[in-house]
Amino acid sequence: MDVVSRKTITVTVNGESYERDVEARRLLIHFLRDDLDLTGSHIGCDTGNCGACSILLDGVLVKSCMMLAVQADGATIETVEGLAQDGELTGLQQAFSDHHGLQCGYCTPGMLMSATALLRSNAHPDDDEIRKGIQGNICRCTGYVNIVAAIRAAAE
Numbered sequence: 001m002d003v004v005s006r007k008t009i010t011v012t013v014n015g016e017s018y019e020r021d022v023e024a025r026r027l028l029i030h031f032l033r034d035d036l037d038l039t040g041s042h043i044g045c046d047t048g049n050c051g052a053c054s055i056l057l058d059g060v061l062v063k064s065c066m067m068l069a070v071q072a073d074g075a076t077i078e079t080v081e082g083l084a085q086d087g088e089l090t091g092l093q094q095a096f097s098d099h100h101g102l103q104c105g106y107c108t109p110g111m112l113m114s115a116t117a118l119l120r121s122n123a124h125p126d127d128d129e130i131r132k133g134i135q136g137n138i139c140r141c142t143g144y145v146n147i148v149a150a151i152r153a154a155a156e
């Protein structure tokens with residue numbers, strides 16, 4: 001007999017509360033994208049390497065492909081969709097645009113969440129600290145220089 005374990009979870013995402021019935025094996029990134037239609041967080045590998053799925057969970061940077069949705073029960077989650085307020089980009093988002101910190105944009109949601117976490121814990125990081133802050137995020141386009149410049153500009 002095929003028995004699929006399920007659980008009802010409640011999460012707050014970008015200030016909105018959601019209650020959903022999920023399979024115990026469902027990854028958090030799939031829950032966000034497919035159940036809540038929050039497709040800003042990307043899937044680049046599913047193995048914890050690329051960082052495209054990075055989100056903040058109770059203020060902590062996590063790769064949402066490395067967690068089960070049921071493990072997020074009760075948590076407060078921030079995704080890239082929650083950064084801009086009332087159509088206004090954050091200073092960090094604007095800096096990515098101004099400094100050409102993206103090309104294809106696939107890595108950008110994860111980069112923005114990692115950089116957001118960095119700037120919250122260290123408002124004035126030097127370049128080494130910026131590079132460490134995004135070391136879990138792979139960008140296949142930019143060579144990182146403009147991403148570092150954007151984060152530096154946002155910090156200034």
Ligand code: FES
Pocket residue numbers: 042043044045046047048049050051052053054063064065066
């Ligand atoms: S999709 Fe999660 S780290 Fe790549």
Ligand code: FES
Pocket residue numbers: 101102103104105106107108138139140141142
């Ligand atoms: S901008 Fe294309 S992967 Fe980073």
